[in-house]
Amino acid sequence: MSAPVQTASLTAPALPAAAAPAPAPAFERSPGYWGHVGRKLLRDPVAIGAGLVILTIVAVAILSPWITPMDPYRGSMLRRLRPIGDPTYILGSDELGRDMLSRLMVAGRLSLFMGVTPVILAFLIGSAIGIVAGYVGGWLNTILMRTIDVFFAFPSVLLAIALSGALGAGIFNAIVSLTCVFVPQIARVAESVTTQIRQRDYVDAARLSGASSFTIVRVQVLGNVLGPIFVYATSLISVSMILASGLSFLGLGVKPPEPEWGLMLNTLRTAIYVNPLVAALPGLAIFLVSISFNLFSDGLRSAMEVKE
Amino acid sequence: MSPETEPLVKVENLAVAFRGGVRAVDGVDLTVRRGEVVALIGESGSGKSVTLRAIMRLNPERTSRVEGRIRVAGQDVMALPKRALADFRGRTVAMIFQEPLLALDPVYTLGRQIAEAVRRHEGVSEAEARARALAMFERVRIPSPERRLDAYPHEMSGGMRQRAMIALALACRPQLLLADEPTTALDATVQIQILLLLRELQRELGLSAIFVTHDLGAAVEVADRIAVMYAGRIVEEGSARQVVLSPQHPYTVGLLKSRADGALAKGARLVTIPGSPPDLARRPPGCAFAPRCPLADEACRRDPPVVSPAPGHRAACWRVPGADAAEPAQRADAA
Amino acid sequence: MTPALDPRDRGGPGQPLVSVRGLVKHFPIKKGLGRARAVVQAVDGIDFDILKGETLGVVGESGCGKSTTARLLMGLIPHDRGDLLFDGEAIGGRDLPLRDFRRQAQMVFQDSYSSLNPRMTIEASISFGPRVHGTPARRAIEEARALLARVGLEPARFAGRYPHELSGGQRQRVNIARALALNPRLVVLDEAVSALDKSVEAQVLNLLLDLKEEFGLTYLFISHDLNVVRFICDRVAVMYLGRVVEIGPAEAVLGAPAHPYTAALLASMPSLDPDRRTEEPPLAGDPPNPIDPPSGCRFHPRCAWGEPVCAKEDPALADIGPHHAVACLARQPGAAHSRAPLLEREAA
Structure with missing residues (x-):
């Protein structure tokens, strides 16, 4: 077993001694695919910046009950619609005289929760549907994917509103309807990625080794399809945030006085001529978070395009 | 030199480096006379396609750096402005792909x-x-x-x-045809048709051509001269007959010997070149082929071999004594 | 060549390891919106045996059905008609379920990159098969490393690496190791060396010969390179448009081809002699489309010996020498082809 493979070489000398490893070599470990992705991501300033913005906003939102400068629920009829830069209210106050900064911080919790949760749920459900459809193929694929195509007939905003309207207002129902909006989109991406992977020779090689379909999907397919689906899902978070805010804006999501960016935008709409800058703040928050998620997702995508 | 006797293509000391320090082409000299077909042969990563693309300035300008001199039909290719380059491509030089x-x-x-x-x-x-x-x-x-x-x-x-x-x-x-593995993707019976067609057209139109391939057989069918590339350099160059029938460089010798020809006895093993080509980002200081070469000694590993720039049969190898001596005979052969 | 005694052997050395009889695979393709469907006759009634311990080469141009044949044999795609026997038992039948057959037959693909999972280390890829069949993880990994050493890749340097960090030749060695991990009796090599550089190809061919002797393997070697086939194969089958047109010992088929197509394939190989270049292409035109193959002998439109009878009669494989069979009317005694009787007299 120790013979080198070139059995009939040109009576060649061995490689220079420098290339030969030590007698008892330690096994080399490669950083692997995700190691490469991570390193490449760290070299992308835009992705890093976007990631830091997201982390900061998430941290602030989580810690908000302990760090808000004022009570976000207590208003004051005398101090309504203070402008930005007010000595007491740094970012002004809303139409009921509540501190905007504190409310924006607390609102981040619900807004982020309502933006991210549907995407996570849709990621789980949609991936499962898409991977099964893509791997099994044939008539099952046809049935699943044609069913999913039906959902594409409706614009996602309309679909979300219609579902929410049918289910009734409330956070839970808003999340359910948003999940329903994203499942078809993620399933379709999952299906197309899986169909591609399914045609690779290594999947055939795994079939030839006698493995069951479940084992092949678990060991050979999942690792290769979840990445691209995940990237796509992160790009949906911004859409989800905007839709969730939109539902709240329409009164189909969060109910007052609970602070949520979309709902705040709605209630401040009356003040748009009085104090436009303050009224625009929740929109700015939504914009900042969604663009950060999008930029991060773009960075992740290009980082994952390294040679596999 | 008058335009008639001047070679159509003269590449001097061409080097192409890509991002990450990969020197894909590292000092290539190549001359193509009018009406002559030169085959550039080599294995993947030997720099043959990059050389070909450099002649048409097709290597991406953002990610590659090209040095050296390229003259085609009296024009300095490296200095051509954008518009002249567009005219140069297609009118003076044309390319076909795999x-x-x-x-x-x-x-x-x-x-x-x-x-x-x-x-x-x-x-x-x-x-x-x-x-x-x-x-x-x-x-x-x-x-x-x-x-x-x-x-x-x-x-x-x-x-x-x-x-x-x-x-x-x-x-x-065009005056010059560049062909990048034009028959590699074709079936055997089609490949020979295309090779013969290229040979015939080249003769009829008096074209010069550079023909990049990894297939020695295809090169012999169409080329007057063959240049063998290894690790970004031309290691041997000569007429098709010289290179195939009396190869000088150990790499060319190894390539020819490792061919699976039917004449071998059943159960025999092929003679192979051990190892694999060097990492182009970390080229050994001496001859790039030395780590795989059966003839290499200390000098080979220390200094890169030099070749006389004269036309004829030349090999970039310290261990080939006859390469330069054979030159006058080649001149007579060409005339 | 006597194969090593294998406890799994059933029929003895005289029984072919693989018998293919009347194998047919047609792929339907949709044409536009209507119900009009065309059929690609990828494999259209082929017979051949692979003897124990031999290397059978299959040569032909693209569209001749050689890769489809390999995939049909391995059960990667279902066949329409015909019998596939492995050591006398029907593959996928009651006595030899597909899963058991696949422990004994493995395949190496042409594209060394696509056939390795980019997210798995080399040793994980090699040990996947044995682990599926119940080998404990630790032992499977140890065996994988031993196999890596056997195919010429130092385990310490390569076991923990990923496919993209290897060269094409190294990846193909890994694929060979993976195929051997289940200790198969038959290895199907589908253009396994075609994508490699010549010097690497020679190394891998030597390795294949060594492994064959060491493990008593039988090879089905699919290739378009006649030089390589002649070097490595004991017998050769020449395929054209879904049919076997000639089969026999490598020396006979490639040394003295009986079918005009085999002769044309041989004559199409570029000459390596600058003084004797090819002057005339042996065949004109491209290989025809397997969607609508010509009537009668499928080669007749391109054949130098083509006669009206060739368009009408479909020649079957007929013996013309020891173990050498050819499907050509011009070689069949008693056929209506003008050359046929002449050959008969010569033979007598």
């Missing part, structure tokens, strides 16, 4: 693509351009050419597409 489907435009008929090229370069009328396209299709022996002119690339078989690409390349009567 995969015609990627090189041809899928949304236009072949006749239209050829006619467009002719009109752009020569400003002739539409009817004239169309007539030229038809003449080219007949010349590359596409059956029922009138009908095929109106076909889209995907409607043709692989061999016909390759013929159509040759027609497109030669439509503007």
Whole structure:
């Protein structure tokens, strides 16, 4: 077993001694695919910046009950619609005289929760549907994917509103309807990625080794399809945030006085001529978070395009 | 030198480096006379395609750095401004590729693509351009050419597409044809047809050509001279006969010996070149082939071998004594 | 060549390891919106045996059905008609379920990159098969490393690496190791060396010969390179448009080809002698499309010996020498082809 493979070489000398490893070599470990992705991501300033913005906003939102400068629920009829830069209210106050900064911080919790949760749920459900459809193929694929195509007939905003309207207002129902909006989109991406992977020779090689379909999907397919689906899902978070805010804006999501960016935008709409800058703040928050998620997702995508 | 005796292509000390410090081409000298076919052969990563692309300035300018001198038909290719370069490509030099489907435009008929090229370069009328396209299709022996002119690339078989690409390349009567593995993707019976077609067209039109391939057999079928590349350098160059029948460089010798020819006894093993080519980002200081070479000694590992720039049969190897001595004979041979 | 005694052997050395009889695979393709469907006759009634311990080469141009044949044999795609026997038992039948057959037959693909999972280390890829069949993880990894050493890749340097960090030749060695991990009796090599550089190809061919002797393997070697086939194969089958047109010992088929197509394939190989270049292409035109193959002998439109009878009669494989069979009317005694009787007299 120790013979080198070139059995009939040109009576060649061995490689220079420098290339030969030590007698008892330690096994080399490669950083692997995700190691490469991570390193490449760290070299992308835009992705890093976007990631830091997201982390900061998430941290602030989580810690908000302990760090808000004022009570976000207590208003004051005398101090309504203070402008930005007010000595007491740094970012002004809303139409009921509540501190905007504190409310924006607390609102981040619900807004982020309502933006991210549907995407996570849709990621789980949609991936499962898409991977099964893509791997099994044939008539099952046809049935699943044609069913999913039906959902594409409706614009996602309309679909979300219609579902929410049918289910009734409330956070839970808003999340359910948003999940329903994203499942078809993620399933379709999952299906197309899986169909591609399914045609690779290594999947055939795994079939030839006698493995069951479940084992092949678990060991050979999942690792290769979840990445691209995940990237796509992160790009949906911004859409989800905007839709969730939109539902709240329409009164189909969060109910007052609970602070949520979309709902705040709605209630401040009356003040748009009085104090436009303050009224625009929740929109700015939504914009900042969604663009950060999008930029991060773009960075992740290009980082994952390294040679596999 | 008068334009008649001046070689059509003169590449001097060409080096192409890519991002990450990979020196894909590292000091290539290449001369192609008028009416001559030179085959650049080598394995993947030897720099043969990069060299070819450099002559047409096709290497991406953002990610690569090209040094050296390239003169084609009296023009300094490295110094050509954008507009002159566009005219140079297609009119002076044309290129054919391994995969015609990627090189041809899928949304236009072949006749239209050829006619467009002719009109752009020569400003002739539409009817004239169309007539030229038809003449080219007949010349590359596409059956029922009138009908095929109106076909889209995907409607043709692989061999016909390759013929159509040759027609497109030669439509503007270039002086130099660059061919990048033009027959590699083809079936054996089609490959030989295309090789013979190229040989015939080259003779009839008096073209010069550089033919990049990894297949020694294909090179022998079309080339007057063969240059063998290894790790970004030309290690041996000479007439096809010299290189194939009396190879000098140990790499060429190894390549020829490792061919699986049927004459071997059953159960015998092939003679192989051990190891693999060097990492082009970390080239060994001496001869790049030394780590795999059966003849290498200390000097080989220390200093890169030098070759005389004179034409003839030359090999970049410290251990080949006769390479320079053989030169006068080659001159006589060429004359 | 006597194969090593294998406890799994059933029929003895005289029984072919693989018997293929009347194998047919047609792929339907949709044409437009209507119900009009065309059929690609990828494999259209082929017979051949692979003897124990031999290397059978299959050569032909693209579209001749050689890769489809390999995939049909391995059960990667279902066949329409015909019998596939492995050591006398029907593959996928009651006595030899597909899963058991696959322990004994493995395949190496042409594209060394696509056939390795980019997210798995080399040793994980090699040990996947044995682990599926119940080998404990630790032992499977140890065996994988031993196999890596056997195919010429130092385990310490390569076991923990990923496919993209290897060269094409190294990846193909890994694929060979993976195929051997289940200790198969038959290895199907589908253009396994075609994508490699010549010097690497020679190394891998030597390795294949060594492994064959060491493990008593039988190879089905699919290739378009006649030089390589002649070097490595004991017998050769030449395929054209879904049919076997000639089969026999490598020396006979490639040394003295009986079918005009085999002769044309041989004559199409570029000459390596600058003084004797090829002057005339042996065949004109491209290989025809397997969607609508010609009537009668499928080669007749391109054949130098083509006669009207060739368009009418479909020649079957007929013996013309020891173990050498050819499907050509011009070689069949008593056929209506003008050359046929002449050959008969010569033979007598």
